[in-house]
Amino acid sequence: MNYRLATLADVPALEELIPLSARKLQTEHYTAAQIEGAVGTVFGVDRQLIHDGTFFIAETEGRVVGCGGWSKRKTLFGSDRARSTPDPLRDPATEPAMIRAFFVHPEFARRGIGRRILELSEAGATAAGFNKIEIIATLPGILLYRAFHYVNVERFYITLPNGAAMPVERMSKNPPPGQDKTARAPKLVGN
Numbered sequence: 001m002n003y004r005l006a007t008l009a010d011v012p013a014l015e016e017l018i019p020l021s022a023r024k025l026q027t028e029h030y031t032a033a034q035i036e037g038a039v040g041t042v043f044g045v046d047r048q049l050i051h052d053g054t055f056f057i058a059e060t061e062g063r064v065v066g067c068g069g070w071s072k073r074k075t076l077f078g079s080d081r082a083r084s085t086p087d088p089l090r091d092p093a094t095e096p097a098m099i100r101a102f103f104v105h106p107e108f109a110r111r112g113i114g115r116r117i118l119e120l121s122e123a124g125a126t127a128a129g130f131n132k133i134e135i136i137a138t139l140p141g142i143l144l145y146r147a148f149h150y151v152n153v154e155r156f157y158i159t160l161p162n163g164a165a166m167p168v169e170r171m172s173k174n175p176p177p178g179q180d181k182t183a184r185a186p187k188l189v190g191n
């Protein structure tokens with residue numbers, strides 16, 4: 001498996017991978033209406049992350065079989081389709097980096113691709129000066145992030161374009177304010 005930064009040339013492959021991953025790997029947690037309502041908007045490519053050099057792909061034999069990354073920008077989740085204005089930067093001193101858009105091909109699930117891309121993403125966010133990371137996690141995504149010591153902050157519903165409501169969980173990895181960060185922060189894994 002080869003891991004590298006995504007380029008704009010990968011967008012067509014990502015636009016195939018993301019719906020395929022959602023439609024196969026989310027069926028235990030979401031209804032068809034929820035998945036279809038999210039595909040293209042909540043589940044989609046955000047080219048800003050590719051421009052920023054913060055979005056990774058996993059490929060094997062020329063096939064893109066996994067993706068995911070991190071963001072230093074304000075947007076919490078979703079494709080760039082709904083956004084018409086620039087996405088402002090976050091301040092690493094006061095704001096968390098966001099983990100974004102993890103999708104693995106169903107044939108390659110549970111082989112460590114999500115784990116590897118999350119390690120790369122955490123290392124990137126840490127190197128950029130962020131000491132707190134958050135995720136708006138899908139219900140299947142929670143299983144991966146819990147394994148990396150992210151904790152629940154809140155559950156809420158995203159209202160989708162087709163009217164369905166999708167439950168998601170905001171998760172966070174950081175020491176509580178005022179605590180000794182070196183003692184409490186889970187170690188961020190590097191390359």
Ligand SMILES: CC(C)(COP(=O)(O)OP(=O)(O)OC[C@H]1O[C@@H](n2cnc3c(N)ncnc32)[C@H](O)[C@@H]1OP(=O)(O)O)[C@@H](O)C(=O)NCCC(=O)NCCS
Pocket residue numbers: 021022025026101102103104105108109110111112113114115116136137138139140141142143144145147
């Ligand atoms: C969530 C997702 C990205 C995980 O990717 P993956 O490559 O299959 O995950 P990994 O193989 O790296 O798993 C790493 C760890 O996460 C946990 N985990 C991942 N998937 C799990 C599952 N289905 N059930 C239980 N634990 C799971 C396990 O602890 C696993 O370690 P282990 O295999 O050694 O037990 C993948 O299932 C997916 O694409 N889901 C559909 C899209 C989606 O909802 N993405 C999340 C967006 S927030």
